[in-house]
Amino acid sequence: MPGEQYIYAAYGLTWVVLIVFTTTTLRRVRRAERAARAVALSGETP
Amino acid sequence: MTHTMEPRVSTATAPRAKGSATLIGALIVLALVAAAQAFGFLTSPPDRDMGHLQKIMYVHVPAAWNAFLAFVVVLAGSVMYLWKREEKWDLLAASAAEVAAVLTALTIALGSIWGRPTWGVWWTWDPRLTSTAILLVIIVGYLALRSFVDEPERRARWSAVVGILGALNVPIVYMSVRWWRTLHQPQSSPSTVDPAYAWGLRLNAIAFLLVMIWLVRARYRAARLERISELAAEREALGGRG
């Protein structure tokens, strides 16, 4: 079909952005959770 | 500092339970996007003028709608912060701003990819394109301001007014560039497209909406936890000295 490289480019870009952004978001959540848990634990030991 | 006690209790128990839910949530919303795209591909006949290029509509238009929706959340969060002075509204606005920036950039890139084969140009100084680009730089300025200010209360106050002024500017920007008369077609929506495309567009928009909500929620959660750790660290430092 004509112009199919543009369709590949559009969908490829969309998925790259979605996956990269989701992964970095997940990582950030993980990191924040670990930090919060560490703080909570150290806070409990007098 | 008693006010730091209350969030600490909630974090000690919450993270473990929700930790896996965020990954599963991500997989679910992304799978929904894939399913909606598959539906769009299978049900839509090639457009009379654009052929299969019409299928770019299924990612471009949902990205654009949800980017604008995220901006509305930024505005609402900013107004709520100035009104209630509760930090959560500031964190919500910030999370939505990050998502809005990514979705707006994606919208512009996809529009460009579509514009090249259909209009014959990657970019044209059309009202909708131009105002979307300006929206992107306004939100980048908003995020830059946040990164330059360390003190949380001041950062929240300042970014709230910058968010509100930016939102006030959007209609004026649109007006000013619209007066060059538009080349871009009116916005695509289910009512202006052939019934053969309407459901594909709707489903993709809903899938993108869920992705957007998931992203904002996850980033909001991360931002909150980061603040809680910060407060706890501060308190520890104070306690250590005193």
Added chain:
Amino acid sequence: MSKRGRRVGMAIAAAAILGTFAYLVYGGIGENLVYFLTPEELMARGDRAYDVPVRLGGQVVPGSVVWNAQAVDLRFAITDGAKTVPVHSSGAPPQMFRDGIGVVVEGRYHRAGVFESTSVMVKHSNEYRAPKHGEKPAEMYRSLTTGSEE
């Protein structure tokens, strides 16, 4: 400043913002501004039409397209139903370019009576449609030549 004075000031400022927006949207001050001229509008400018940079919009006259791929030389005519302007362009037409479609060209109208274009842009309408047999696209592009604002 007193609390009351402050509140009055806030109310005045908010009213000024809302009033200005209402004026911008409903005041109709932008109605005589155009993104492109139609052939009829261009002709109506008389002597001022020549050799100034303008955008010209209209429908490609069916059968008028002469495309020389070797020389990268494109000739066609644009019409708005009332007037027709011949256009010359040294560049490949966009993929969707064809008879009867709406286009906007940028360039200058020369005294020789030919519009020398530096860029050709296809204006797509917002109606995504599957092709039907025997359908005439001409009607669809009437909205272009009269200028779609929204």
Added chain:
Amino acid sequence: MTARLALSRVMAVAWKDLTTERRSKAGFNGVVFMAAITLLMFGFALGPDPAPIRTAAAGLLWLTVLLSGVLAFNRSYELEIEAGALDALLLYPGGRWPIFAGKLLANLAFVLLVEAITVPIAGVLYDLPLLTPLPGLVGVLFLGTVGFVTLGTYYAAMASRVRAREVLLPLLLFPMLVPLLVAAVGATKAVLAGDPMGYGSAWIRLLAAFDIVFLAATFMTFDYVIGE
């Protein structure tokens, strides 16, 4: 606070800022020099052919105003923050808007003075007919400058207090000024060309609308950005 007291406070702040500026002179001269050199550089960038320069003149003129004017806004807070004078100003009873209004007036006078020198330079360099359309040109310059200075003074209140203020101010300010730039260039073009298409009045009204919206919005929210 009575209106007269507020007014006298506005004038006091404005006068103080302008006096500081006049005593130092370095700021004003530097900004004027920056504007002149920008005009010259645009001329070189567009080549020796006068036709493209004349076509672009209105845009070049406004870009020059924005690029050089933005240097002035951070200064109006920097000096005070260094001297600790801003905190003293904030301690006065009554609203803070007179401080903002005073600084706005001082910056307005400053930028208008810069324009009074740079616009004739642009007229000479770019071969613009300035005298015939002078009243219209002055009006357009004034309206555009009011909007520019309002947002510039406002954002500088924040930018001047952070690291990297030289980067942050244009980053926040310039995207906000896009409609102002579009309308000001449109209006200036129309005024210089004798308004052949009849667009001038629409652009001027858009400029005025921009000014009103952001004057009102900055006065409503100035309390949030100054001080502490």
